[in-house]
Amino acid sequence: MARAIIAGAGALPGLLLQSGPAHVVRMQGVESDPLDAPEIVARFEQFGALFAALRDAGVQDVAFAGAIGRPAFDPSLMDPETMTLMPRVAAAMGQGDDALLRTVAAIFEEAGFRVVGALDLRPDLAMTEGAVFGTPGDAQRADAARARAVLDVLGPLDVGQAAVAAKGQVIGIETLQGTDAMLRFVGASLPASGGVLVKRPKPGQDLRMDTPAIGPATVMKAAEAGLSGVEIAAGSVLVLDQEGVIGACEASGLALWAAS
């Protein structure tokens, strides 16, 4: 059951490596931290070569970890396997992040690999239901419920992993630009709202490919945006650097809790 971690930016590849030995795949043009593991270097234009290298290494399980971005793609470098796959990938790209990731997962599975998620390897990185730091008040719970209702209806449209409500009103809904951009918008337009950030996967989202995550920076950015609390989905949002996250809650006074 040899394993490979396709490494993107941030701490997640290293955290997954802690769950057991693995090859680390470095994609050209993707930033990733150095790790103490055998490496496979690959590029998006050459899926055929990547699959061959994974097979040569005896890899059966593949985990995607960390932000990949949308690196430059040079069509002149494509190998035949990639050319065959391109129409599917291109079609999926127009349908939102989730559709694209589902297609990429299907492509790896059809090539004979099992796609495993961050939570399969490190279930301890998610939180069980309940308070993580502080205790949410009734108004915070009500704001969280309002933000959750928005995410519930948007999920089937493949929109929104996060939303913010304050005093019963919705004041931020995550779009393509991501959670940080939404928090900057909220902070700039309503500086001291005291609102609650809710972060959770879209209903039906393939968690193996893209598990929502928070870290100390998320808490600090929520605090800078004038919020009073953060609710994450129990069991399906990664908390990267739990000690650092609790330290950020202490420093900023924000409450943090996990809800089902």
Place this chain on the structure above:
Amino acid sequence: MARAIIAGAGALPGLLLQSGPAHVVRMQGVESDPLDAPEIVARFEQFGALFAALRDAGVQDVAFAGAIGRPAFDPSLMDPETMTLMPRVAAAMGQGDDALLRTVAAIFEEAGFRVVGALDLRPDLAMTEGAVFGTPGDAQRADAARARAVLDVLGPLDVGQAAVAAKGQVIGIETLQGTDAMLRFVGASLPASGGVLVKRPKPGQDLRMDTPAIGPATVMKAAEAGLSGVEIAAGSVLVLDQEGVIGACEASGLALWAAS
């Protein structure tokens, strides 16, 4: 059938006055343009006095026009009628703009007035289905459909009169802060998206109290945000200053169309 226009900011009170003679109600703390019509001065703390003044003037139909904002409210000035109404108003305030406006409309109706909307008085201010300026391309139509799908699911939650999509991705969803704030966010985070702004009432929204509207400034702000087109709902979005709007489309190159 004497009529009163409760005047807020902007051009709408004057446009409604053009449909026939009316008293103009000036609420203390609310900005409104001078108009050539008999005035009734009132304050939010004294609904009883306002209703009495309207009856004295023989008013049967009441139209709300223009932005009212949330002016200061001095509880010590409340008359008995307002005290009786406050619990209902306060409860509605926590449920979103639409709930609040529905409650205010109900209060006026229970006091014996008929609430009429801007489109009842000036149906010519809305557009019939079709191109207003330029012709939307297929990609623009597809982006508009994507933004519309988002507004359709959010409407029942009383969220969102506008959204922006570009290249199949949702990049802006209006929240409490309004359309202009959303356009600034889109322009700042994705400067040249070429996206489409869709503006339409929420499904089930009471158009009498708050009819979505665009004007020349809306088109210019959409252009500054890097968009390529604007779609409004046929028959239910007011176009204030149609000549100015078309001039703004000409100046900016944005397409504008109405869809059912």
